[in-house]
Amino acid sequence: MDIEQKQEELIDHFVKQASSLTGSALSSVVADATSHPSLFAFSEILALPNLLQLEGTENAVYLDVLRLFAHGTWSDYKSNAGRLPQLVPDQALKLRQLTVLTLAETNKILPYDQLMQELDVANVRELEDFLINECMYAGIVRGKLDQLRKCFEVQFAAGRDPRPEQLGSMIQTLSNWLVTSDNLLISIQEKMSWADKMTELNKQHKKEIEDKVEDVKRAYSMKKFHPVSRPTVTSGGMRRSTPNLVE
Amino acid sequence: MAESSSSGLTFKLHPLVMVNISDHYSRVKSQMNPPIAAHNATATTTATNNNNNNGAEAVETASSSSSSSSASSPRVFGCVIGVQRGRTVEIFNSFELLYDPETHSLERGFLEKKQELYKKVFPHFYILGWYSTGSDAQESDMTIHKALMDINESPVYVLLNPVINPAQKDLPITIYESELHVIDGVPQLIFVSSSYTIETVEAERISVDHVAHLKPSDGGSAATQLAAHLTGIHSAIKMLNSRIRVLHHYLLAMQKGEIPCENSLLRQVSSLLRRLPAVESGKFQDDFLMEYNDTLLITYLAVLTNCSSTMNELVDKFNTAYDRHSRRGGGGRTAFF
Numbered sequence: 001m002d003i004e005q006k007q008e009e010l011i012d013h014f015v016k017q018a019s020s021l022t023g024s025a026l027s028s029v030v031a032d033a034t035s036h037p038s039l040f041a042f043s044e045i046l047a048l049p050n051l052l053q054l055e056g057t058e059n060a061v062y063l064d065v066l067r068l069f070a071h072g073t074w075s076d077y078k079s080n081a082g083r084l085p086q087l088v089p090d091q092a093l094k095l096r097q098l099t100v101l102t103l104a105e106t107n108k109i110l111p112y113d114q115l116m117q118e119l120d121v122a123n124v125r126e127l128e129d130f131l132i133n134e135c136m137y138a139g140i141v142r143g144k145l146d147q148l149r150k151c152f153e154v155q156f157a158a159g160r161d162p163r164p165e166q167l168g169s170m171i172q173t174l175s176n177w178l179v180t181s182d183n184l185l186i187s188i189q190e191k192m193s194w195a196d197k198m199t200e201l202n203k204q205h206k207k208e209i210e211d212k213v214e215d216v217k218r219a220y221s222m223k224k225f226h227p228v229s230r231p232t233v234t235s236g237g238m239r240r241s242t243p244n245l246v247e
Numbered sequence: 248m249a250e251s252s253s254s255g256l257t258f259k260l261h262p263l264v265m266v267n268i269s270d271h272y273s274r275v276k277s278q279m280n281p282p283i284a285a286h287n288a289t290a291t292t293t294a295t296n297n298n299n300n301n302g303a304e305a306v307e308t309a310s311s312s313s314s315s316s317s318a319s320s321p322r323v324f325g326c327v328i329g330v331q332r333g334r335t336v337e338i339f340n341s342f343e344l345l346y347d348p349e350t351h352s353l354e355r356g357f358l359e360k361k362q363e364l365y366k367k368v369f370p371h372f373y374i375l376g377w378y379s380t381g382s383d384a385q386e387s388d389m390t391i392h393k394a395l396m397d398i399n400e401s402p403v404y405v406l407l408n409p410v411i412n413p414a415q416k417d418l419p420i421t422i423y424e425s426e427l428h429v430i431d432g433v434p435q436l437i438f439v440s441s442s443y444t445i446e447t448v449e450a451e452r453i454s455v456d457h458v459a460h461l462k463p464s465d466g467g468s469a470a471t472q473l474a475a476h477l478t479g480i481h482s483a484i485k486m487l488n489s490r491i492r493v494l495h496h497y498l499l500a501m502q503k504g505e506i507p508c509e510n511s512l513l514r515q516v517s518s519l520l521r522r523l524p525a526v527e528s529g530k531f532q533d534d535f536l537m538e539y540n541d542t543l544l545i546t547y548l549a550v551l552t553n554c555s556s557t558m559n560e561l562v563d564k565f566n567t568a569y570d571r572h573s574r575r576g577g578g579g580r581t582a583f584f
Contacts, residue, residue, distance in 0.1 A: 004511050011511075043510045105521060108528070157521055159514030166517065167502050173520045174495040181488045188481045192474050199470035 003040070003139055003158045010039045015048065022050050030062040034069050035090035040098065040140060042070040043161035061085055070161040073099040074119060093134060100135055104157035112150040124150075258403070258422050258443035259337040262451045264327060264378075265420060267341045268407045271323045272380045276409075279321060320409065322346075324353060324379050324391075327405055328365060328372040336403065337446060338375055340365075351390045353377065376403035382410060384423055384438045392425055393436070401425065404438060418445075 018029045033045060045051065046066055055063060065084055068077060074095050077084065087095065096119050103110055103118060112124055121127045128145060131152060135141040142156040162170075324346040329338040342361055345354040362374060377395055379388065384406055395402040401424065408419035423438040430437070447455065460479075494516060500506050501513075 004515055008511065041510065041514060047510075105517075108521075155522070157518055159516070159518035159521070161510060162513040162517055167498065167513070170513075170516055170520055171495065171498050171502060173523065174491060174498060177523065178488065178491055178495060181484055181491065185481060185484055185488065188477055188484070192477045192481070195470045195473045195477070 006038055007041050010036060011041055011044050014039070014045055018045055018048050019050060022053070026051060027059060027062045030066050031088070031091075034065065034094060035088060037090070037094075038138070040094075040101070040158060041161060042066055046070055046161075069095060069098060071163060073102050075099075078120070096130070097134055097138065097140060098160060100131070101140060101157055101160050104141060104154045105160070108154050110152045110154065112152070115152065255334060256424070256441065257335050258441060259335065259446040260405075260420070260422070260443050261329075261337075261339050261446055261448070262455050264338050264341045264405070265407070265418070266454075268323070268325070268378050268380065268405070269409070271325060271343050272321070272407065272409050275321050275323050320380075322380055324377065326353075326358060326361070326377050327375050327403065328369070329375045330371055331373065331375065336375060338403070338405070339372060340369070341378060341405075344377070351387050352394050353391055355394075374398050374402075376405065378405040378407065380407045380409050382408050384421075389425075389436060389438070392438075396425075 014029065014033045017032075018026060021029060030045075030051075033039060033042065051063055051066065061084060064080075065087075068080075068084065069091075072095075077087070077095060099118055100115070103115065112127060115121070115131075116124075116127055119127070119130070121130060124147075128147075131141070131145065136143075140158040141154060143152055143154040145152055323343065325341050325343040327338050327341045329336065329340065331337070342365065344361075345357055346352075347354060365372060374395070376399065377391060384404065388404065392402060392404055404423040404425075406421045406423060408421075410419070412419070420443075421440045422443050423440050425436045426439050427434055428437050429435075497506070497512075498516065501508055
């Protein structure tokens with residue numbers, strides 16, 4: 001959530017810049033935006049009418065680049081490398097970071113092999129360095145690296161620009177969450193009433209036993225016995241087998 | 248006297264101040280009670296009411312520093328300090344003061360000494376006003392208020408009502424300011440109450456949380472502890488539930504197009520939902536079941552131990568009961584059913 005705050009000012013800045021320019025000047029804005037180290041959100045810039053005008057012109061590549069950064073991954077770039085302009089190292093780095101975010105969207109546990117393949121990284125050391133330095137320190141991802149099991153457990157990942165169809169699935173997830181928590185509330189209520197009921201039963205049981213003991217005590221004191229007033233449950237038996245205790 | 252203020256100042260009160268005032272009041276009240284009880288016990292039945300009152304007053308002035316002659320509800324006084332930034336008055340701390348019932352004023356030398364000491368520790372805090380206990384502001388309080396006006400030109404008066412009202416939902420604290428109103432043609436200073444908010448620092452949050460979770464110390468029964476714990480969880484989940492519901496409605500409205508799409512919010516929501524499901528993974532199930540089994544085992548063991556000790560007691564009782572006469576036709580064994 002703090003990433004959003006950090007990005008807010010940058011987004012405003014770029015939006016203002018882009019809305020005042022048109023045509024090829026926008027390419028520099030796009031290049032700036034995609035290489036900026038703390039900017040991961042491009043949908044606001046994409047929504048600007050100036051940029052959409054670029055569609056179909058010779059500068060359409062910049063619009064594609066922006067779209068790639070908003071929704072695509074590194075493998076998308078590699079497959080379309082012919083059409084898109086060469087990415088500077090900053091942009092390449094950013095695209096890799098965004099790829100990690102996309103991968104984190106689907107699974108919580110990312111195996112190293114998959115990460116290495118998607119990010120075009122040769123060995124585990126480089127992968128871990130990349131994850132630690134570029135992703136975790138930048139604050140876009142939080143998680144644990146499990147080297148023994150060769151996987152990366154994601155605990156938190158910043159969101160990428162949402163595609164329109166993702167809205168539906170988000171609403172579905174939220175309603176599921178709501179249903180689950182409602183059920184949980186009901187079962188907690190049930191447990192509480194169960195606990196109360198059991199205390200009641202327990203107390204009743206205790207009271208019954210104590211009443212019985214009192215009765216027996218009283219019955220005893222009526223017969224002039226030597227005070228063997230120890231309360232036991234088998235007092236009937238005592239009376240039977242100890243008649244000679246009468247003094 | 249209880250109109251609402253129009254000065255436009257916003258007040259922020261820290262829980263520390265409230266705890267201080269109530270602590271001061273409770274201390275004074277509990278210190279008062281034993282001496283009065285002892286005195287009344289030694290007083291003979293022929294002592295008149297007058298004598299009792301005078302004796303009580305003498306004992307009071309000896310034992311407690313600031314109390315009026317009412318035996319049941321002493322009034323305590325003190326000073327509140329804090330910071331004033333522009334229109335916001337934030338009351339951080341408080342300390343106690345001696346009250347002189349004859350001149351109806353707070354002891355000045357002590358106040359200044361304390362002020363100096365506090366200035367050394369908290370250089371930014373100023374004296375913002377004073378506090379007292381009681382159910383309503385009284386006329387005599389105005390004299391104290393005016394006396395403080397030379398330190399702070401508009402002091403605040405914090406009043407704590409020590410009478411516990413179980414039906415009351417909010418805090419029994421009122422903050423009064425003084426305003427110049429024209430009554431019957433004569434401009435007078437009267438108290439007007441103003442609203443305030445509670446502001447906490449992290450450390451205060453810990454202690455407030457601690458107080459809120461006070462359970463009966465002997466545990467009551469296991470069921471009441473369980474019920475208390477479950478109630479806490481229940482209310483926490485209910486709050487979470489209502490917040491998720493709000494998000495849900497918001498997204499639905501966005502989908503229908505009633506609200507323009509706000510991308511930054513959507514990004515945050517998607518990253519939040521990415522963290523679910525939190526409880527479904529295999530590792531969680533394993534750990535959970537292990538802990539569950541451990542708890543069950545321990546409970547079983549405890550029940551077994553309990554059972555065996557009860558048995559032991561029963562057997563002891565039998566032995567003692569049937570020890571006197573040896574072998575009486577089967578002895579106690581026939582009685583064992």
